[in-house]
Amino acid sequence: MKTVVVIGGGVTGLAAMYELNKWKKENKADVRLVLAEASPELGGKIRTVKEGGFVMEAGADSMVTRKAIGMDFIKVLGLEEEVAYNAAGKSFIYSDGELKLIPPDAVFGIPASVESLAKSTLVSAKGKVEALKDLYTKNKNFTKNSSIGEFLEYFLGKELVEKQIAPVLSGVYSGDLSDLTIAKTLPQVFDYKEKYGSIIKGFEDNKNVWQSSGEGKFISFKGGLGALINAYEDQLDASEIFKNTSAEKIEKSDGRYQVALSTGEIIEADHVILSIPHNAAEPLIADPVLAEEFAGLKNSSLISVYVGFDIPDSELPADGTGFITANSDDILCNACTWTSRKWKHTSESGNLLVRLFYKSSLPEFASLKEMSQEEMLKQALKDIEKSLGIKAEQVVSEVTNWTESMPNYLISHPETVAALENRLGEHYPGIWLAGCSYYGVGIPDCIENGESTAKKIIEKL
Secondary structure, X not given: OEEEEEEOOEHHHHXXXXXXXXXXXHHOOXXXXXXXXXXXXXXXXXXXEEEOOEEXXXXXXXXXXXXXXXXXXXXXXXXHHHEEXXXXXXXXXXXXXXXXXXXXXXXXXXEOOHHHHHHOOOOOHHHHHHXXXXXXXXXXXXXXXXXXXXXXXXXXXXHHHHHHHHHHXXXXXXXXXXXXXXXXXOOHHHHHHHHHOOHHHHHHHOXXXXXXXXXXXXXXXOOOOHHHHHHHHHOOOHHHEEOOOOEEEEEXXXXXXXXXXXXXXXXXXXXXXXXXXXXXXXXXXXXXXXXXXXXXXXXEEEEEEEEEEEEEHHHOOOOEEEXXXXXXXXXXXXXXXXXXXXXXXXXXXXXXXXXXXXXXXXXXXXXXXXXXXXXXXXXXXXXXXXXXXXXXXXXXXXXXXXXXXXXXXXXXXXXXXXXXXHHHHHHOOOEEEOOOOOOXXXXXXXHHHHHHXXXXXXXXX
C-alpha cells in the first residue's frame, strides 16, 4: 500500500488532502492518506475568533473575489450561501498627524489621471511636477524582472512613491518595494508604460478595469473564514488527521521516507507534502545540499491587534474603511482596518471593531515583539486615540503575533524556488514543497497550489 503524508494543516495542506481523498474514493485506491498538524486546530494562518458579538480573523481576513469566484472550491464545499462581500469605502493615509484621503481614482496610490495627481493632499507641488516626467520619459532599461520601487521612482519621482504609493503597495505585498519585482507585484505598470508611454495614462485609459465602487472586490464568509477550514475538515477522514502532532524528522529509507512524528510514531511514506513555512520545512530534512536555496527564502513578522468597543462605528470618518500610516512619528501601527465598517458580518450590533497591524519593518518592532498582550493592547489603544480620536474602553481584544511567518517575495524568489525544486527532485524525489512560502500568499493561490501538488502525486501513484 502506498502512503502519502501531508505535513501542515493550513489551507494548502487541506486542499491537497481533499484532492487526494477525492481521487482515492473515486478510484477505490489502496492508498493511506495522513495529515499531521502541530497545532490543536487546523487552518494555519486562517483562524476565526468569535467573542462578544464580534467576528475577528487572527490571520487572513478575506480573498480576492475575482480569483476565488473563478475557482470551484466554494461550490464544491457547499459554501455558496455563506459568502459575504466587503462594503465599499474611502481609504486614507495617516501622515503628519492627520488622515489624508487617498485620491479616489488612484490605483494602489498610483494616480489614474493628471487631475488625480493635482488634487492629492499627500504630495507637495514640487513632487507633483516631478511625477509629470512619466508623461514624456521613455523606458529604456527596465524589464518586468526589475524592482518595482526603482521603476516607479524613476518615472513618477521619489516623493510620490514614498508618500502615496509605497504605503499602499508595501501593505499589499508585505515588503520593501525596492526588493519586489514588477512581475510579482503589479505587472500592469510595465505594460502601460510600454503601450501608452505613461503609467498614469495607462491607468486612466483602463479605469473601468480597476475602478469599480470597491464593494464586492473581496469575499469572506458570514461566520468568518474558519467556515472554509471547517468545510474541508468535514470532507476528510478524521481518523487520519493528527492534530497536536508535529513532524520532527524525515529520513530516506529504501526508496521511501520515514516520517518521525512528535507522538513517537514513524510513518513510512512514498510521498510527503511539506505544506509548512520554509523555515519549518528545512530542519525536517536537514541536508546541507539544500541549505543554500532555503537560505534564499525570507520571512517577516507581523503583530495583529483587534479592538472592539461598545460604541457605534459611525464614530469613524464617514465612508471610510481604514488607513495606512506614512511619515508619522506619533503612532506606530502600519495600518488600521475599520473592520465593522468594511465587513458587516463582523459586528452583530454595528458597534466599532478595528484591526491594527504592526510589521517587522518598524524600527520599534524589536521592542514590540517582546511586549505582553496587555502591553501591546495599550499601544494599540494609544494609536487609536491619536489617529481616530477615540478614547473609549475596549470590550474585546485579540492580539496575534505572527513571528517569522509572513513570506517576502524578493527579486530572487522565482530563481530560488526553481533551484530548490531541482535539488529536491534530484536528491529527494517524492518530497513536495507547497504553500505560501513558495507559490503565492493569497488563499485561492494556496488552494490552487495544494490541488496541483496533489494532482502531481496522483500521476505518480
